[in-house]
Amino acid sequence: MSEQNNEDLTPRSDEELTDEQKGLEEAAPEQAAFVERPHGQIIEGANGGEGTVVRSAYLGKEMQTSFLEYSMSVIVSRALPDVRDGLKPVHRRILYAMNESGYTPSRPHMKSARTVGDVIGKYHPHGDSAVYDTMVRMAQPFSMRVPLVDGHGNFGSIDGDSAAAMRYTEARLDKVAMELLRDLDKETVDFQPNFDESLEEPSVLPARFPNLLVNGSAGIAVGMATNIPPHNLGEVIDATCLMLRNPDCTTEELMEVMPGPDFPTGAIIMGSQGIRDAYETGRGSLSIRAKCEIKETKQGKSQIVIREIPYQVNRQRLLEKLGELVHEKKLPEISNIHDGADRHGIDIIIDLKQSAIPEVVLNKLYKHTQLQVGFGVIMLALVDGVPRVLSLKEFLGHYIAHQEDVITRRTKFELTKAEERAHILEGYLVALDHIDEVISIIRGSDTDAQASGRLQERFSLSEKQAEAILQMRLRRLTGMERVKLEEELAELREKIDYFRRVLADRSLVHQIIMDEMNEIKERFNTPRRTKIGSAAKDINVEDLIADENMVVTVTKAGYIKRLPVATYRSQKRGGKGTQGVNLKDNDYVDHIFVASTHAYMLFFSSKGKVYRLKVYELPEASRHARGTAIVNLLPLEKGETIAAVIASKDFPEDEYLMFATAQGMVKKTSMALYDRTRKDGLIAINLKDDDRLIAVKRVSPGDKVLMASTAGKAIKWDESEARPMGRDTMGVRGINLPAGATALGLEIAHEGSCLLVLTEKGYGKRTLAEEYPDQHRGGQGVFTINMTAKKGLLIETKIVDEDDEVMIMSEEGVVVRTAVSGITMQGRSTQGVRIMNVADSDKVSAVAVTKKGKKARKKDAADEIDLDEIETDDAAEAEDSAADTAEE
Template identity: 75%
Template structure:
């Protein structure tokens, strides 16, 4: 149907119907509606920071004389004036807006002074408008100041019966001070509030230097300042918002920990994030406690009173760690919230996303216009008054003649005409003379007129200088802003934290030392150091773990819950777990089978374990394989993880990883082969390589011979070796010569058919205790001191009785510090117990209790298969 077709509708009596295409009409109407919402409802003006409804409420109260110097007036009266004169919308919408302008927890600088129930931070709604009273707050008068001096443009109201200001003079930057939020059609604004004094200082920085950078402005305006306080985590979101107009803030509640009786603590929440409902927050806390997500919390109760309207008291259970509980609260409740900044405002009626500098620029431009127009108004008024005073002085100088002219005239017009003709006066001057009272003829009155005229001439000269000098104009703006700051500034409430910290699982875990044990059969567990009591030297120890027959603890160390555990497999892969990810078990439990924690392939086993808290670039791991290959790689290359493991070393076909050791510059590496030979070389013989490499030859072994192990040979240690038939010995490392890497080495034991091939090696200290296991599962535990110390080329002594057909298959240092020093416990982060320890007679490396895994064990089974 044609757009402009007119259809006669005689039957309905209608004069005519304008036909239109539905789609086009919808597009046009919706566009008009959208622009109306954008322009007249949802978005603030960049100049005064107000939406139309805010501006109309303030102007209606000002026009009705409901100012700070007058008594409060019923809110219903103000709402009626607003909707009747300027804002033809719902009365509840207008009242809700007025209520928000009065809330000190919503507005950084409230613009309405409310009397009565205006709601609370708990989400309580205000009383009905017929019960509450309100008047303009003192700071609001600064937004309206000079309104009557033609400083802004005016426009007709909705029915053109009255005039209303298009914008307020806004003598302080309200858009930044109180912020704004609103949803228009297809766009939204969310501007955070700021501190009044800091914002004024930022304007002054721009006035002094229009080319100031955002960084320079942030020296006086570091970030938003919310009326409810709180903590902004990190500066990146602030910088993004100030530079681009968009950013994301993380706001935390302010909390303090109070120590109570019996080791119990309480967390007191004193400030909550902006726009968070306090009642909803407490309800959520209750839900989390009932759902057992916060088991450390004993009780939550309301501690708010007249002096502390926000306080929430969270009582913790005994021995709960407050910081861990706080981290959980930040993660699961609105004690920490994200706040998206979108600084969208109307500039000349068009929505723009503005940076901080652009906002300040447009505000300063508005103030220049306001002060210029005010100055012109004041100049005109001053010139008009001076003109009148000059006429009065002429009349006083010729008072007798003036009186005679007036007395001789029949009418006012005749008198005025004669005075104008005689003295050259204007109509305004003549009118003032005719209206002059007789008391103005005294000498004192003449003196007052002369003084007033002199003052006016000074003002006129000052006003003209302002209009002629842009620098002076800026100085006037600056001085008036500083006066407002002096009157209404308040201390900053929101603290800005320099470091943004994203919460992860680790933040919810208390950092404490744990005893980590790994058995020969592959069971792992952790338990707090405090589980083991401190014992004096020579103590008996306590039973530590119940194991299956023939199993024993092979690796034991103390590590923080936040440390990493690196598990190296026989296939050259490395898997990484945090200590807190290991299962926590009781002192008697075996733990969990490691295959349940790591995605090991069939036939893949763990050959080495390293525990570390960091990955320094200047520290290295030394790898050793069964075929004699070695590789040295910086630890920093292992500071990453994948669920299915990373390649730690490339292996040849048929080769397997047998050892990984932390190595320091200047240390020596010893390797031993099943042929009874040992080679020792400087770690500097190998250069550092990448992670995904094969390495170089560390020891040459003939076919059918394999490398049994690789250790770090430290001064004062001994090399222990044992054969298949149970013959072994220990030899001081000082008896072994240092060779170049890649040789076959020298004999470390005289091989005979009766004693069999070499099957195990360890670098030991006299205080160590060894566990020796056979293929049939027979295990013996013996002290190193009980094994003979013999020379390098001797045959060894009987260490273990091995049955016919059985063979020794493995040897391990049993536990750290249990027999080496009764009552001492060494914190070592290497794979083997005792490998890196350095305990003196004067004390402990780490203050921790002794652990003794007793031989008297039963068959309790707590681990997973």
């Protein structure tokens, strides 16, 4: 046999090829070049009978054909619902099998295994678990908006618990499911053979309400998927009736009665644009958010109570995810999570810490958990066996066409039955009118056939009428029976007339559809569960960060950190301070400033470049932590340090930044030029090779600029002295410096403000800005403090107000916070007082001004951010004071 096969499979000449094989070669010559050309041959069977026919086939074409057949089977017979009844074949077969077996609402529940057996054995030759899982879902009120199966026993839960085995549970059809099957026995739909052609099953159900929209559907076929959300039964019926009354209605008009999906688990749909897109095009994206409530406890803490969760979210997995986030410290604001589910609801109770802001925590929950999920709507269904993506109007149009067909076929069926019955009654009445003669004919006939024929001939009766008369009982001969027959015939003639009018008038068919659907609405409608809220903003990182003031410190060695401003306590003038940061040897704090977490931070480097970050992007650390190396946050070059920082939430074109360099140069540039970001920074000011940037301030028209030098001199001039320049420029002379001196910084003075000056050893004073004479830009200025060796060089100048506080840091990391009102007000060229007790080995390194109790005039300035009533920890202060006394 093997030799024969080898011989038969050798290549043949063109003359020996069949027409089919030649056609294949012509259609795909490139495949034919690599495939041997077998010819069809009959192989002899094992018992000498006819065997198998070997036919030629190209592998690519065979795979294509097989895959198409498989994919069409999945699309049509498994994964996609029919647009008319909204059911996939397995759902339809379960409902039909239960109805045929009598598992109806008026009968007791039956074992689920019995239903599954009926479905598998009669209509659906697939796995029992697939059928049972489908039936379980049809009984779950959290999966179906209108459950079609009435389950008895454990049918799973919203926590993801699976149903009990089918041998333990019981089920029957729910009352509303009977509306899908109603009139099935009146030839309203076509029937088709089952898988072995031993029985018949309906190809579609009459579906007296739009089940596809009410319960939705989800399925993945080959190359396509459907995801139709559930809706409210009453609203869908109202939309269908509106479409019946006005076929040209718009989507907006339909959305007035059916505003959107109505999920069985409630929750909130954020915005209606996705709904409108889905209804108009068949595709849309919904954002579903849990229904949460913020409550206040008796202890003054906040709670977040989750009342409803999004559709198809596993509640138990949601709880586990919340626990993971708390354990991983991604939600440090949460102190405890309770499972508050009971027979009244599925509440999840989240306890928050005292300092937590509930709205911020909620935003984090929406961002990191399934309390907010997306729902991609794909309104795909089978229309005449072909998958199509449909709009809402097309959905309702196909359903209405199906109902027109159902009503028409039902009316024809009932008309035929009524006409047949009326025909029989007419024969009865003829017989009663001539009863004696009828009896005589029957008695005189030898057989039934003879009697039937003679009756038909004598009274012009039909065969059916004659047969009915022959089967008529004697009690029908009474007078009362005749009256009943006449009444029944009159009633039938009215029905026949009505049925004929229905078949002739399409508007009457529509009225019947509306009346019957409104009856279903009255019986089964429930209130809407899902709310439709305003559109949700995209949750970005900033939404997850509480808006609070932070103290940011930058050391000379380049370490940066932030921590809440309330960490530092207010002390009286001359206090020793508290340890603010642990530093490396020879490191000291170079910059300290206060800013909101939502502000932009502009970092101006000593080389004249600017970098931009948000405050919340800076690393948060404890009071004693050193912080993070700033080179990990900004792409600084070797030797480049941070010279100034500006905090700003906006960049107005009519406000300017004033730059100052160590050599006394200044430059004024519009803030709008710095409202951009580049990874490697932007050029903020051009510098000479031996110069460096020392200060940057915001200025407005009319502001006075104060500059000071290490020589103890200061100069004041109007900001208009410096004309606006571009970003990439060098500037003009601001102060004329003596040999060996450098400029300290640049301050903006306003009416009533004071200039605070501070030396290296903690001596300083306040002087009214008005005591400094107005000069032109470029002069040497006037003395601002008497300089002595004990005081050290002038180290810092700051503009302050009476209700300000100053935070002073030394190179060794000691921090003092004191009220400005406690610092002596003195004349311009005076000695000053001790403000901070500085150790012999230490020096003052940085000073920041904070606003207490009111808004800052320049609230976006890095070292003039307002602080809202900073509270003092009296107990801690008393403890520190006691320790200070013991040390002294």
